[in-house]
Amino acid sequence: MGDTVVSVEQVSKRFRLYHEKYTSLKERVIHAGRVPYEDLWALRDVSFEVHEGETVGILGRNGSGKSTLLKCICGVLQPTSGRVVVRGKLSGLLELGAGFQQELSGRDNIYLNGSMLGMSKREIDRVFDDIVAFAELEQFIDNQVKFYSSGMYVRLGFAVAVNVDPDILVVDEVLAVGDERFQRKCMERIRQFQEEGRTILFVSHSPDQVRAICDRGVVLHNGAMVGLGAPGEMVRIFRETLLAADGPLRAEEAPAAGSAGAEPVGVPGGAAPEEAEPGPEAAPSAPAPASDGVEAGSTLRLGGPVRIREVQVRQPGAEDKPYLVTGGPLSVQVFYEAGEPVDGAVVSVEVRDANDGLLLRTDTAILDKPLDLPPGRGVVEVRFASFPFLDGTYTVSAGIANRLGGRLYDWREPACQFEVMYPGRGSGMVALPAEVLLEIEEQAGGPAAVAGAEAR
Numbered sequence: 194m195g196d197t198v199v200s201v202e203q204v205s206k207r208f209r210l211y212h213e214k215y216t217s218l219k220e221r222v223i224h225a226g227r228v229p230y231e232d233l234w235a236l237r238d239v240s241f242e243v244h245e246g247e248t249v250g251i252l253g254r255n256g257s258g259k260s261t262l263l264k265c266i267c268g269v270l271q272p273t274s275g276r277v278v279v280r281g282k283l284s285g286l287l288e289l290g291a292g293f294q295q296e297l298s299g300r301d302n303i304y305l306n307g308s309m310l311g312m313s314k315r316e317i318d319r320v321f322d323d324i325v326a327f328a329e330l331e332q333f334i335d336n337q338v339k340f341y342s343s344g345m346y347v348r349l350g351f352a353v354a355v356n357v358d359p360d361i362l363v364v365d366e367v368l369a370v371g372d373e374r375f376q377r378k379c380m381e382r383i384r385q386f387q388e389e390g391r392t393i394l395f396v397s398h399s400p401d402q403v404r405a406i407c408d409r410g411v412v413l414h415n416g417a418m419v420g421l422g423a424p425g426e427m428v429r430i431f432r433e434t435l436l437a438a439d440g441p442l443r444a445e446e447a448p449a450a451g452s453a454g455a456e457p458v459g460v461p462g463g464a465a466p467e468e469a470e471p472g473p474e475a476a477p478s479a480p481a482p483a484s485d486g487v488e489a490g491s492t493l494r495l496g497g498p499v500r501i502r503e504v505q506v507r508q509p510g511a512e513d514k515p516y517l518v519t520g521g522p523l524s525v526q527v528f529y530e531a532g533e534p535v536d537g538a539v540v541s542v543e544v545r546d547a548n549d550g551l552l553l554r555t556d557t558a559i560l561d562k563p564l565d566l567p568p569g570r571g572v573v574e575v576r577f578a579s580f581p582f583l584d585g586t587y588t589v590s591a592g593i594a595n596r597l598g599g600r601l602y603d604w605r606e607p608a609c610q611f612e613v614m615y616p617g618r619g620s621g622m623v624a625l626p627a628e629v630l631l632e633i634e635e636q637a638g639g640p641a642a643v644a645g646a647e648a649r
């Protein structure tokens with residue numbers, strides 16, 4: 194392990210928020226020293242160390258204190274208590290446009306920033322063209338930066354930060370502002386920095402990115418550090434802080450036609466759905482409010498002998514967790530109520546990602562399971578041996594139709610949603626069990642050998 198280059202020691206940062214501004218002299222005299230305020234602790238007793246050559250990702254929901262922490266590390270803010278010790282030359286890309294003088298041109302700002310980082314004019318001359326080329330601002334470098342777009346600010350800011358030969362690079366989330374191609378270019382440069390043994394601290398909202406490039410992660414929640422360690426584990430803790438903020442995993446029943454709104458029900462695997470009288474049949478009903486940013490759902494109640502009461506998702510063996518674990522089994526339970534015998538019913542199930550992309554669709558006819566439902570209530574369970582998709586929020590829609598699929602009795606979209614955590618290190622969309630084989634075809638000075646290793 195390399196030497197400690199950043200040491201954050203019991204850092205707390207308080208912002209004092211004043212509720213009223215007394216502008217007139219009279220008001221100020223009357224209220225002298227008594228302006229009402231509220232203290233907001235953006236950081237509370239945060240301590241950790243970053244070692245030379247390490248890449249550390251900072252995770253946390255909005256307002257958790259990530260930017261405040263980076264600003265304390267960069268020296269832009271002074272901690273209210275505790276201290277930060279930095280060894281080496283640090284360059285940072287913090288808020289959009291921070292560190293730029295609006296009235297100056299891009300060119301002058303490069304010199305200004307360089308000199309603030311302790312570079313001589315000659316040193317800046319040497320890297321000037323690289324900065325402009327990296328930022329792709331050749332045509333605009335003599336324009337005042339106040340006319341730059343947000344993307345241009347980010348490009349210039351990042352180009353300066355990485356071209357001033359820093360030992361420690363600190364990057365706030367601003368990178369997300371740039372276009373995808375520029376983000377890729379930045380990630381390539383970050384990888385190059387890693388190969389050169391430089392230290393990187395960055396804020397990210399992307400679990401994929403953190404898993405892919407970080408050695409360790411820090412999770413902040415309400416200003417406190419709630420996690421420090423391996424990236425996969427930190428992503429899990431981060432997602433738990435999101436869930437804690439939004440309440441436990443919910444499966445939401447779309448409102449019965451004619452009812453006032455969505456009826457929240459228990460955690461999947463928990464109690465069976467509430468017994469309720471079926472509402473009057475009508476189609477389609479009002480959309481259900483959906484949680485966690487999922488599109489509002491709809492109930493298509495077409496009338497008929499059977500209706501869906503509720504849909505739940507659970508992971509057998511992990512019912513105590515508020516999320517599913519990638520690679521584990523997935524069980525979708527469709528609770529129905531039949532008013533008369535329904536022979537040859539077909540239940541269909543769809544799973545979509547947060548962008549509404551269809552990940553899988555199947556039905557009991559495809560699965561070759563004829564369903565003859567007697568009058569009354571019951572549950573049809575569709576079990577998937579494993580759910581391979583990585584962390585995220587997924588929605589389930591379900592329908593029930595007659596044998597020929599020609600008549601849809603009921604359709605819930607989305608019927609419920611669930612969260613998935615992936616504790617492993619791979620990135621992308623899916624986790625597939627894999628193994629690695631190495632075949633040495635020719636070995637100098639020895640016989641050929643086959644070595645195998647299993648990896649997941």
Ligand SMILES: Nc1ncnc2c1ncn2[C@@H]1O[C@H](COP(=O)(O)OP(=O)(O)OP(=O)(O)O)[C@@H](O)[C@H]1O
Binds near residue numbers: 233
């Ligand atoms: N200059 C300031 N004055 C007052 N309050 C502030 C100031 N800067 C930040 N805060 C408050 O401190 C808390 C932490 O903010 P911070 O910007 O560090 O969070 P963050 O995790 O970076 O959030 P985001 O992901 O939204 O950028 C928030 O409640 C924020 O409103």
